[in-house]
Amino acid sequence: xxxxxxxIIVVFSILTVTSRRILRAxxxxxxxxxxxxxxxxxxxxxxxxxxxxxxxAGGIVVLIIFSILLTSQVGAKLELPGLTKRSWAALAxxxxxxxxIYTILQYEFPAPPVPLERTDVxxxxxxxxxxxxYGYALPFEVIxxxxxxxxVGSIIIAKKRKD
Amino acid sequence: MFEGVPLTWFLVxxxxxxxxxxYGFLVRRNLITILMSLELILNSVxxxxxxxxxxxxxxxxxxxxxxxxxxxVAAAEASVAIAIIINIYRRLVDIDVEKxxxxxx
Numbered sequence: 001x002x003x004x005x006x007x008i009i010v011v012f013s014i015l016t017v018t019s020r021r022i023l024r025a026x027x028x029x030x031x032x033x034x035x036x037x038x039x040x041x042x043x044x045x046x047x048x049x050x051x052x053x054x055x056x057a058g059g060i061v062v063l064i065i066f067s068i069l070l071t072s073q074v075g076a077k078l079e080l081p082g083l084t085k086r087s088w089a090a091l092a093x094x095x096x097x098x099x100x101i102y103t104i105l106q107y108e109f110p111a112p113p114v115p116l117e118r119t120d121v122x123x124x125x126x127x128x129x130x131x132x133x134y135g136y137a138l139p140f141e142v143i144x145x146x147x148x149x150x151x152v153g154s155i156i157i158a159k160k161r162k163d
Numbered sequence: 164m165f166e167g168v169p170l171t172w173f174l175v176x177x178x179x180x181x182x183x184x185x186y187g188f189l190v191r192r193n194l195i196t197i198l199m200s201l202e203l204i205l206n207s208v209x210x211x212x213x214x215x216x217x218x219x220x221x222x223x224x225x226x227x228x229x230x231x232x233x234x235x236v237a238a239a240e241a242s243v244a245i246a247i248i249i250n251i252y253r254r255l256v257d258i259d260v261e262k263x264x265x266x267x268x
Contacts, residue, residue, distance in 0.1 A: 002168045006176040013180050013203055017187030022196060029199050032180075036206055039173075043217045048227055052209075055234050060202065060241045067245045068195055071252045081190055089189035097182035104174045109219065119224060127224060136228050143235045150239035154246035 001042055008035040020077045026065050033057045047121055173214035180207035194248050194258040198241065205237045 012031040019025040033056045040049035080086075131137045180203055187200030209230045216226025252258050 002172065006172070009176060010179055010183075013183040016203065017183055017191065017196075017200055022193060025196060025199060029202060032203065033206060036210060039210060040213060043213055045213060045217070045227055048213065048230055051231060051234060055238055056202075056206070060238060063241055063245055064195060064199060064202075067248060070249060071195065071258055072193070078191075078193055078196070081192060086190055089186050092189065093182040093186035096185065097178055100178045100182075101175055104171055104178065109170050119227065124224065124227070127228070134223065134225075139228070139232055143232055147235060147239055150243050154242045157243070158246035158249050 002039075005035045005038045005042065008032070009039075020080070022068050022072060022076075022078060023065070026061060026068060029064070030057055030061045033061065045119060047119065047124055170214055170218040173210060173218070177207040177210040177214070180210070192259050192261055194244075194251070194260060197260070198244050198248075202237065202241070205233060209233055 009032055012028045012035075016025050016028040016032060019028060033052065037049045037052040037057065040046075040052055127134055128136050128140055184200045184203035184207065187203065188197060191197050191200060212226040212229045212233070214226075216224065220226075248258055251263065255263065257263075
């Protein structure tokens with residue numbers, strides 16, 4: 001199961017950044033996000049996987065597809081960047097990936113303890129509004145203000161000017 | 164279901180995804196595709212958080228809450244970025260990053 005999801009993630013990530021049709025790239029991004037939600041389900045974070053499906057795969061991808069339809073012709077192919085630029089970027093990415101993977105493989109992680117069965121929504125909700133030690137009331141409020149600010153800001157930026 | 168899958172493999176998958184996102188970020192010239200590469204990067208970081216949370220400290224929920232907050236920030240960032248992109252498109256009729264030089268000087 002893990003291998004299936006990770007194979008989907010890797011293959012469709014590569015297709016997302018190399019596809020020359022922008023709408024197809026958005027669809028491949030959708031596949032990547034959905035199989036990430038599958039990974040979360042595999043780790044038994046059901047609530048988080050639901051959030052991933054609704055917010056990322058449902059909300060952000062739809063937003064991206066709308067903006068693609070607003071700003072570019074459907075079916076038009078993106079022009080390829082120069083070969084030198086592509087090879088330098090690929091070199092940087094592959095070098096970084098090899099360095100990171102090498103470091104990860106060197107490190108000895110402690111053996112995993114016995115995992116809990118599943119994370120209950122009761123626990124999540126209580127932690128999200130509690131002000132105790134493992135409570136997240138302050139980040140919750142901050143993120144609400146951030147979302148409000150982003151909403152107002154994007155409406156103001158995108159609205160038509162009268163001039 | 165995930166018993167037997169070590170933490171390292173999750174981290175390796177997330178690393179590969181992160182650097183594919185970096186590659187797209189460097190190579191792409193259309194603003195929306197750059198935004199999509201950014202989503203890939205954020206998503207790989209989320210996978211890291213969740214895997215650390217579940218496979219090292221399953222009695223706490225820190226990684227899950229960080230992932231929830233990352234998703235919220237990503238949604239806010241995508242909406243603002245798309246508003247900016249639409250505004251740029253209305254003014255310049257092109258969203259290629261190499262042709263955007265009006266705000267430079």
